[in-house]
Structure formats: C-alpha cells, structure tokens
Amino acid sequence: DSGVTQTPKHLITATGQRVTLRCSPRSGDLSVYWYQQSLDQGLQFLIHYYNGEERAKGNILERFSAQQFPDLHSELNLSSLELGDSALYFCASSPTGRAPEAFFGQGTRLTVV
Amino acid sequence: AQKITQTQPGMFVQEKEAVTLDCTYDTSDQSYGLFWYKQPSSGEMIFLIYQGSYDEQNATEGRYSLNFQKARKSANLVISASQLGDSAMYFCAMREYLGTYKYIFGTGTRLKVLA
Numbered sequence: 001d002s003g004v005t006q007t008p009k010h011l012i013t014a015t016g017q018r019v020t021l022r023c024s025p026r027s028g029d030l031s032v033y034w035y036q037q038s039l040d041q042g043l044q045f046l047i048h049y050y051n052g053e054e055r056a057k058g059n060i061l062e063r064f065s066a067q068q069f070p071d072l073h074s075e076l077n078l079s080s081l082e083l084g085d086s087a088l089y090f091c092a093s094s095p096t097g098r099a100p101e102a103f104f105g106q107g108t109r110l111t112v113v
Numbered sequence: 114a115q116k117i118t119q120t121q122p123g124m125f126v127q128e129k130e131a132v133t134l135d136c137t138y139d140t141s142d143q144s145y146g147l148f149w150y151k152q153p154s155s156g157e158m159i160f161l162i163y164q165g166s167y168d169e170q171n172a173t174e175g176r177y178s179l180n181f182q183k184a185r186k187s188a189n190l191v192i193s194a195s196q197l198g199d200s201a202m203y204f205c206a207m208r209e210y211l212g213t214y215k216y217i218f219g220t221g222t223r224l225k226v227l228a
Contacts (some may be wrong), residue, residue: 002157042219043221045216048214056216088156092158101160102160103160104158104159107156
C-alpha cells in the first residue's frame with residue numbers, strides 16, 4: 001500500500017458527461033501529480049501541484065482541470081467526455097516538488113461509453 | 114524534442130539470471146532526472162530507481178541498478194537475480210526542468226521471468 005488513495009476505482013460514464021476523480025496523497029506529502037495511461041497514448045503526465053499551487057503542466061486537455069485543496073487532496077475534473085478519454089488515471093504524491101520518487105495510487109479506471 | 118525510447122517491447126529472462134532493460138533519451142537540457150517504474154499486472158505503478166544527470170555514480174536500489182551512460186544518453190535498468198515477482202511492465206521516464214518540471218515516459222518493456 002503506497003499510502004495514496006484514489007476514488008473511485010472504477011467509473012463508467014457516457015460521452016458528454018463530466019466526472020471528478022479524487023486523490024488523497026500520503027500523509028505529509030505536498031506534491032500531487034496526475035497521469036493518464038491509455039492504450040494508444042501510453043503514460044502521459046498531466047499536471048503537478050505543490051502545496052496548492054500548479055507547478056507543471058503536461059499534456060492536459062482544456063476540457064480537463066485540476067486543483068489541490070488546503071488539506072492537500074486533489075481533484076481532477078474531466079468534462080465533455082469523449083470515448084478517447086477512457087483510460088487509467090493515476091495520482092502520485094511526493095514530499096516536495098523536487099523529490100524524484102513519487103508514490104502512486106491504485107488508479108481510477110474511467111470508461112466512457 | 115524531448116523523447117524517451119524503450120526499444121524492447123518484451124523480454125524473457127530465466128529466474129535468478131540478470132536482465133538489462135534498455136532506455137535511451139534525448140534532451141538538450143543539462144539538468145534532468147531519469148526514473149524507472151514497475152507496473153505489475155495489478156496495475157499500480159511502483160517507483161524503482163532515480164538517477165540525476167549530475168550524479169557521478171550509477172544509482173542502485175537493492176537488486177536494481179541504473180547503468181547511466183551520459184554521453185550515449187542511455188539509462189538502462191539492470192535487475193539482478195530475477196524473481197518471478199519481477200514479471201511486469203517497466204517504464205523509463207525523464208524529468209526536465211524548463212521553467213517548470215516536465216515528465217516524459219517511454220512505451221515500456223514487458224518482462225517475463227521464467228521458472
């Protein structure tokens with residue numbers, strides 16, 4: 001158990017809908033990272049938050065947004081969902097913004113039908 | 114362009130043998146970090162090892178070592194004394210700082226350890 005909690009584990013929704021994925025980092029970790037893993041795109045870095053502030057942005061679509069709250073949990077919001085958004089979404093946390101190792105949650109498997 | 118290349122889609126190794134998983138990278142940055150992650154069939158991602166571009170010695174973590182050859186831009190993962198539990202997908206990744214941190218992953222190598 002990495003100590004990173006993601007909910008829900010599975011999510012099935014229809015095209016055009018909006019969903020929110022939640023991540024609770026390890027106790028004391030200030031950094032949260034979001035990744036998307038799909039069959040055709042592989043593992044893609046989406047966004048990094050450190051202590052509530054956005055630190056880095058990767059291949060995140062404009063339909064997607066994220067935030068990190070004062071209690072350090074983070075949410076990834078996906079809107080106007082398309083079939084191609086079906087993927088495994090990982091959250092990871094690390095103690096600082098510079099720490100190289102990141103502890104991953106179990107992921108949320110999103111299926112858009 | 115930033116790039117990570119893993120040329121071995123699949124590998125087999127006999128139990129207790131050593132295996133090397135290849136990773137080459139492309140960057141024009143002087144300061145970067147290289148990572149390896151393991152993804153078992155259960156799906157979770159597990160951090161294995163990290164090498165900073167300025168680290169003079171190769172990183173080691175237990176049975177994992179990273180063979181870092183900066184001039185060749187390669188960061189191969191060596192697993193010694195393979196175990197059945199090492200069967201998994203392995204990803205090489207790079208982090209660069211270009212104003213903000215950017216992370217890029219390779220396509221992965223699926224390792225199967227044979228009894």
